[in-house]
Amino acid sequence: MNRRDTASPDTAVTLALGEDYPELRHSVRRICEGFPGEYWRDLDDKRAYPTEFVQALTKSGFLGALIPEEYGGAGLPLRAAAVILEEINASGCTASPAHAQMYIMGTLLRHGNEKQKQRYLPGIASGELRLQAFGVTEPTTGSDTTQLKTRAVRQGDHYIVNGQKVWTSRALHSDLMLLLARTTPREQVKKRTEGLSVFLVDLRKAKGNGIEIRPIKALINHNTTEVFIENLKVPVEDLIGEEGQGFRYILDGMNAERILVASECVGDGRWLLKKGVDYANERRVFERPIGQNQGVQFPLARAYAELEAADLMCRRAAALFDAGRPCGADANIAKLLASEATWKAADTALQTHGGFGFAQEYDIERKWREARIYQTAPISTNLVLAYVAQHVLGLPRSY
Numbered sequence: 001m002n003r004r005d006t007a008s009p010d011t012a013v014t015l016a017l018g019e020d021y022p023e024l025r026h027s028v029r030r031i032c033e034g035f036p037g038e039y040w041r042d043l044d045d046k047r048a049y050p051t052e053f054v055q056a057l058t059k060s061g062f063l064g065a066l067i068p069e070e071y072g073g074a075g076l077p078l079r080a081a082a083v084i085l086e087e088i089n090a091s092g093c094t095a096s097p098a099h100a101q102m103y104i105m106g107t108l109l110r111h112g113n114e115k116q117k118q119r120y121l122p123g124i125a126s127g128e129l130r131l132q133a134f135g136v137t138e139p140t141t142g143s144d145t146t147q148l149k150t151r152a153v154r155q156g157d158h159y160i161v162n163g164q165k166v167w168t169s170r171a172l173h174s175d176l177m178l179l180l181a182r183t184t185p186r187e188q189v190k191k192r193t194e195g196l197s198v199f200l201v202d203l204r205k206a207k208g209n210g211i212e213i214r215p216i217k218a219l220i221n222h223n224t225t226e227v228f229i230e231n232l233k234v235p236v237e238d239l240i241g242e243e244g245q246g247f248r249y250i251l252d253g254m255n256a257e258r259i260l261v262a263s264e265c266v267g268d269g270r271w272l273l274k275k276g277v278d279y280a281n282e283r284r285v286f287e288r289p290i291g292q293n294q295g296v297q298f299p300l301a302r303a304y305a306e307l308e309a310a311d312l313m314c315r316r317a318a319a320l321f322d323a324g325r326p327c328g329a330d331a332n333i334a335k336l337l338a339s340e341a342t343w344k345a346a347d348t349a350l351q352t353h354g355g356f357g358f359a360q361e362y363d364i365e366r367k368w369r370e371a372r373i374y375q376t377a378p379i380s381t382n383l384v385l386a387y388v389a390q391h392v393l394g395l396p397r398s399y
């Protein structure tokens with residue numbers, strides 16, 4: 001078995017069990033108490049962005065958790081950031097409108113030059129600058145990222161960019177966008193992963209000057225958009241790292257993203273499960289609590305067991321990441337298991353609530369819809385399985 005991308009059995013990392021970061025969890029919960037179900041329902045109805053919620057998180061410094069202290073952030077480990085996102089969702093709030101501000105900057109932090117870091121990171125840490133948009137997915141090439149069609153051609157001290165992105169979430173609520181584009185045509189590179197580059201695009205200047213953003217109406221209120229790029233001028237100083245190495249830089253950030261998203265799933269699952277259990281205890285039909293029936297309690301017990309297992313995988317992946325160890329397989333597996341466990345918890349909570357699960361005022365249907373996304377984004381389940389099959393089990397590449 002080829003275990004080159006997973007933790008070796010002798011990997012010495014510390015895995016926190018029980019309530020890790022209790023003070024952090026407590027602070028997050030206190031903020032979330034100010035944003036009850038009605039707040040999120042109202043936003044859902046209006047398809048609006050939770051500006052006040054994101055501002056409250058920013059003010060408390062949570063979104064700058066991963067930015068080193070020298071750039072104005074809190075310099076916390078990834079596990080702490082994961083706990084913040086988990087608690088937000090476990091409180092019934094939704095972390096996704098804010099989560100990207102935490103981790104998109106990782107590409108800039110790891111691969112940007114000092115001038116770029118000084119220019120952007122302090123503003124991102126304070127929330128003055130919103131870096132929440134990540135333009136990778138394209139309508140015609142989807143999961144086959146290296147085939148993306150957006151082209152950036154150097155002309156003097158600028159690149160001229162043309163192309164289209166889809167599902168670029170929060171682009172209308174972001175000052176900056178991390179953009180992946182091809183700088184060397186596919187035919188002129190040895191490996192398809194070469195010739196792609198990453199740019200930090202200033203959307204404040206670009207909107208109406210080469211970039212047009214259109215919202216997509218979707219199953220969930222995710223503020224996601226289509227981005228049309230036509231003759232956009234991007235200054236050479238906004239290229240991150242080396243030209244042609246962008247795919248590698250993006251991959252570097254994906255482990256963090258997967259671990260954080262997996263932790264959000266666990267949070268959602270915990271909230272949904274609690275709602276299901278509370279309702280199963282309270283609701284009396286046939287003169288007894290519905291939770292007394294094994295047909296109602298067993299799915300809840302199973303959902304709990306699966307969430308606990310997913311949580312352990314999230315902790316292991318984060319511990320490896322924080323120890324600087326290879327964690328590609330662990331991050332992917334954490335996201336796979338957490339997304340499936342959460343979906344089970346969501347469906348079980350909905351079923352437990354009977355007809356009331358469909359009533360908006362219970363918030364179950366909203367969280368049920370939100371829990372579904374994790375099996376598709378940021379990477380779909382099949383692509384995770386293909387990765388594990390190839391890179392962990394050593395099976396032939398299937399795509």
Ligand SMILES: Cc1cc2nc3c(=O)[nH]c(=O)nc-3n(C[C@H](O)[C@H](O)[C@H](O)COP(=O)(O)OP(=O)(O)OC[C@H]3O[C@@H](n4cnc5c(N)ncnc54)[C@H](O)[C@@H]3O)c2cc1C
Binds near residue numbers: 135376378
């Ligand atoms: C709400 C939402 C928000 C998003 N936010 C962002 C964002 O901010 N930035 C961004 O860049 N992207 C974003 N995405 C895009 C997301 O990452 C993609 O939707 C996802 O990666 C899948 O790509 P696709 O939709 O093109 O599906 P496709 O690649 O067309 O795949 C369709 C289906 O076929 C399966 N499939 C494809 N190829 C194979 C294969 N070889 N073997 C087995 N199965 C296969 C997939 O698993 C999937 O189930 C978002 C998507 C959504 C829905």
